Amino acid sequence: MTSSLWPRIEPLLAQVTKPARYIGGELGAREPLHEPGRVAWLLIYPDTYEIGLPNQGLQILYEILNEREDALAERAYAPWTDMERAMRSAGIPLFSLETTRPAAEFDVLAFNLSAELTYTNVLNLIDLAGLAVRSKERTGDAPLVVAGGHCAFNPEPLADFIDAFVLGDGEEVVGEISEVLLDRVADHPRGRHELLRALARLDGVYVPALYEARYDGTSLVGVVPRFRDVPERVEKRAIGDLGEWPLPKQQLVPLVEVVHDRLNVEVFRGCTRGCRFCQAGMITRPVRERPASQVDEMVRAGLARTGYDEVALTSLSSADFSGIEHAVSSVINDPQCSGQVSVSLPSLRVDAFTVGIAAEIQKVRRTGLTFAPEGGTWRMRQVMNKLIREEDLYSAVDSAFAQGWRRVKLYFLIGLPTETDEDVLGIAELARRCAEIGHRYHHNVTLTTSVGGFVPKPHTPFQWFGQDTIEELRRKVGMLRDALRGARGVSLRWHGAEATAAEGIVSRGDRRVGAVVEHVWRAGGTFQEWSEHFDLGLWTAGLEAAGLSLEDTVYRHREQREVLPWDHLSAGLHRDFLWQDFSEALHEHVLEDCRWTPCYDCGVCTGLPVEHVVASSVPPAGGSQGTGQDISVGGLMPAHFVHEAHRDMAVGAAGGAEDPAARRSLGSGPRARTTSGARSMGIVDTRASGGGA
Amino acid sequence: MIVRMRFGKLGKVRWTSHRDVARMWERALRRAKLPVAYTGGFSPRARLSFGLALPTGCESVAEYLDVALEAELEPALVAERVCPLLPRGIGVLGAGEPEPGSGSLQEEVTSCMWEISVPRSTRSELDEVLSRLMGAASLPILRERKGHVVSDDLRPSLLALFAQHTHDELGTTLVAELGTRPRGVRPAELAELLDIELGLARRTCQWIERGGSKFEPLDVLPAVPAVAVERAS
Structure with missing residues (x-):
């Protein structure tokens, strides 16, 4: 077949930035032999090499496929704009890194969808591969185009471009897809349509072309199968036991610096903390821990093999891992590591206990600590069910500064349901107070306050909520800037409100949003995740051309009975549970982490053939997310953190001081905060009520 | 050690x-x-x-x-x-x-040898340009440093330049000895001076000159x- 494109690629490299993005050569990379009887997958991450290479999902599938006798896998990433220009003018298509083979020679192009704003890159890469971007225009032998990853849980905006989506964990299903394709590769009499029908019979595989999106006027009323053997509802896949998948065994070590450039060991998958804004936590349930001994082994073997001096124990909240102290101390005390290996725990839980672990493990290369309280007031944190009590927060920050850190970063969301100006200003108040605490220990501290606009995500309790407008987000950020002016040690950073709006278009869009994505791409709008390339004008023009509006796709509150574009797809969560939890949120009722408490039946463990795999039967020391903690005092700040002069104000601003007795048990008694009108709508419009006050 | x-x-x-x-x-x-x-x-x-x-x-x-x-x-x-x-x-x-x-190493090395392929020039064409360069009293190029345009003279760093036939491919090879003081010269800067397209450049040797003799x-x-x-x- 075709030989390598390398002789034609290499002359382009002198003209482009960061040419090493295009040479592969990582430790752990395979150069598989393409031969009959092996289904060739090209795994594609639709962003730059540096962003895409560390993606663990892609690396896991890369190993699984290359270890199969009936499959093989290579990788590709989005070439930067300079390289793309050079490739197009030299007539070079998208190619694989390992054997520099044209993408069109593979049987499957498989995209990882981690972020909505990369969708225009997906179209661009299909086009760069030399294929028609629209699924129905790809015929005959054209490679199958599939996609998976978190964004696949609302695949509708890409429904016209992707042949099949995989929902949930990919470990098992990639093999099943290979088997279906192998039949095709071997005998071939089946046409493309038969192939899609066969794929739709696999659990967890959604083939959008076999479904019809029905509208009543401008409202979506259903996405329904066009054939009897096509399931009405596609359930996600979930592996039962992470211990059976000790992958990646050969994590790729790139020749160039990439993000998260370290050994990554996944300690558990799934999260049941129940933060209501968090899509990752909802769609990856239940919690499946890796056996502690396997974590040890993967860390030890991984460090020896890669030569990395940093290992991250990854998950959505690693301090909750049952074996966390053991896992950490075994790395720290390993004589092989001799004080040169640092451990990092992405997504630190916010409490002093966790900071204690962090202090122990970051004996070397101690840079900064990052916490995500997400909300500026305890009230707000109850609404989003991020149950960080004032006490937890301030003792975590105090402990961090006391143990020598000088840089602390705090993440917040704005634009959440029921948010008032008081809640927004609570962020500034909190940041100021944290910096004050820092100044008790150090002359110079940096407290970075990072603020992002909330984008409601499918399959979460907040999926019905109308996103804040660009103007409203700007107003809130402006308020924070004013409030933080002159605050010593505090620096404010925010994410662009325009990009937040564009993300919102795609996040909950239906099939009609596909035309918007295509419009933006055709107008040259690639790399929309990158501020230097992002252009809201392209998106609004695309909306207009498609007869859609920001108001309808982004800002509008969805109604309880309204059909949502992803209702025919399931992450295992009952829609009723999500609605109930949304209502609870509006009443500031909280929900405990179900890992250590009785099941409240979100639907996952009862509906899917999986359940929690958690080694410890008790919550971590000090409690976590409502378990083993007294939530009734969540809004109270320990007196020693309060500056005398501010004491009254501080407790008042925290907002939880009133009548703690009434709120001791979780979910008891709604607080009369929401207006009755808002409640009948099921939501509180922050723009109409408190937000504008 | x-x-x-x-x-x-x-x-x-x-x-x-x-x-x-x-x-x-x-x-x-x-x-x-x-x-x-x-x-x-x-x-x-x-x-x-x-x-x-x-x-x-x-x-x-x-x-x-x-x-x-x-x-x-x-x-x-x-x-x-x-x-x-x-x-x-x-x-x-x-x-x-x-x-x-x-x-x-940074302090000690005084010059480097390079072999640079010249894909589109014959040996005689290259010879002509090289002798013009070596005959020049100064070879200024403009560079921006900290927002200011400065002129650097590269001539003192061009210690030796000659053309060689390439064995395996068409074209010619440029062999260059480039000094590191007062400043180093990169192959790309040499191409700019020559105004000739240069191909693959390979460093073949680094020299330390001390007391009139050269060591590696x-x-x-x-x-x-x-x-x-x-x-x-």
Whole structure:
């Protein structure tokens, strides 16, 4: 077949930035032999090499496929704009890194969808591969185009471009897809349509072309199968036991610096903390821990093999891992590591206990600590069910500064349901107070306050909520800037409100949003995740051309009975549970982490053939997310953190001081905060009520 | 002790940067479990010191690296252990100990030899341009530094330039000895002076000139055969 494109690629490299993005050569990379009887997958991450290479999902599938006798896998990433220009003018298509083979020679192009704003890159890469971007225009032998990853849980905006989506964990299903394709590769009499029908019979595989999106006027009323053997509802896949998948065994070590450039060991998958804004936590349930001994082994073997001096124990909240102290101390005390290996725990839980672990493990290369309280007031944190009590927060920050850190970063969301100006200003108040605490220990501290606009995500309790407008987000950020002016040690950073709006278009869009994505791409709008390339004008023009509006796709509150574009797809969560939890949120009722408490039946463990795999039967020391903690005092700040002069104000601003007795048990008694009108709508419009006050 | 190694960078890996190469070495040395000395403090780093940066895209068979070790080890053994752990295209060509009291590679090297392919010029065309260059009293180029346009004279750094027939391909090879003082000259800057398209550039030698004679930074026979540096493509 075709030989390598390398002789034609290499002359382009002198003209482009960061040419090493295009040479592969990582430790752990395979150069598989393409031969009959092996289904060739090209795994594609639709962003730059540096962003895409560390993606663990892609690396896991890369190993699984290359270890199969009936499959093989290579990788590709989005070439930067300079390289793309050079490739197009030299007539070079998208190619694989390992054997520099044209993408069109593979049987499957498989995209990882981690972020909505990369969708225009997906179209661009299909086009760069030399294929028609629209699924129905790809015929005959054209490679199958599939996609998976978190964004696949609302695949509708890409429904016209992707042949099949995989929902949930990919470990098992990639093999099943290979088997279906192998039949095709071997005998071939089946046409493309038969192939899609066969794929739709696999659990967890959604083939959008076999479904019809029905509208009543401008409202979506259903996405329904066009054939009897096509399931009405596609359930996600979930592996039962992470211990059976000790992958990646050969994590790729790139020749160039990439993000998260370290050994990554996944300690558990799934999260049941129940933060209501968090899509990752909802769609990856239940919690499946890796056996502690396997974590040890993967860390030890991984460090020896890669030569990395940093290992991250990854998950959505690693301090909750049952074996966390053991896992950490075994790395720290390993004589092989001799004080040169640092451990990092992405997504630190916010409490002093966790900071204690962090202090122990970051004996070397101690840079900064990052916490995500997400909300500026305890009230707000109850609404989003991020149950960080004032006490937890301030003792975590105090402990961090006391143990020598000088840089602390705090993440917040704005634009959440029921948010008032008081809640927004609570962020500034909190940041100021944290910096004050820092100044008790150090002359110079940096407290970075990072603020992002909330984008409601499918399959979460907040999926019905109308996103804040660009103007409203700007107003809130402006308020924070004013409030933080002159605050010593505090620096404010925010994410662009325009990009937040564009993300919102795609996040909950239906099939009609596909035309918007295509419009933006055709107008040259690639790399929309990158501020230097992002252009809201392209998106609004695309909306207009498609007869859609920001108001309808982004800002509008969805109604309880309204059909949502992803209702025919399931992450295992009952829609009723999500609605109930949304209502609870509006009443500031909280929900405990179900890992250590009785099941409240979100639907996952009862509906899917999986359940929690958690080694410890008790919550971590000090409690976590409502378990083993007294939530009734969540809004109270320990007196020693309060500056005398501010004491009254501080407790008042925290907002939880009133009548703690009434709120001791979780979910008891709604607080009369929401207006009755808002409640009948099921939501509180922050723009109409408190937000504008 | 300090072990000095000479290494090559050939094939696809030439598209990585000097910094990338430094990180490849750090990881390979850790994987080899060699007793590399580390700096102290909150950010311990392996005590490695590299010579003159090789521009991204250039090949070399004459790169140098000094590694500080906490224990005494025979340099050849160090090379033998680390070489198989380096990425394809990076290979150790020799190892030894620098002369006691010698300075850093950056300070000591006075000139480098280069072989640069000239894909679209004949030897006589090239000869003509080269003699014009060598005959010039000064060769200023404009560079922007800290927001100011400055003029650098490259002529003092052009120590020798001559054209050679290429054996395997069409075109000609330019052989150049480029000094490092008052400033180094990169092959791309040479192309700018020549106003000729240059192809692949390979550093073939680094010289230390002292007291009228020239030495290489490492005066030993190769510890590892040169074939260890394989072409990546």
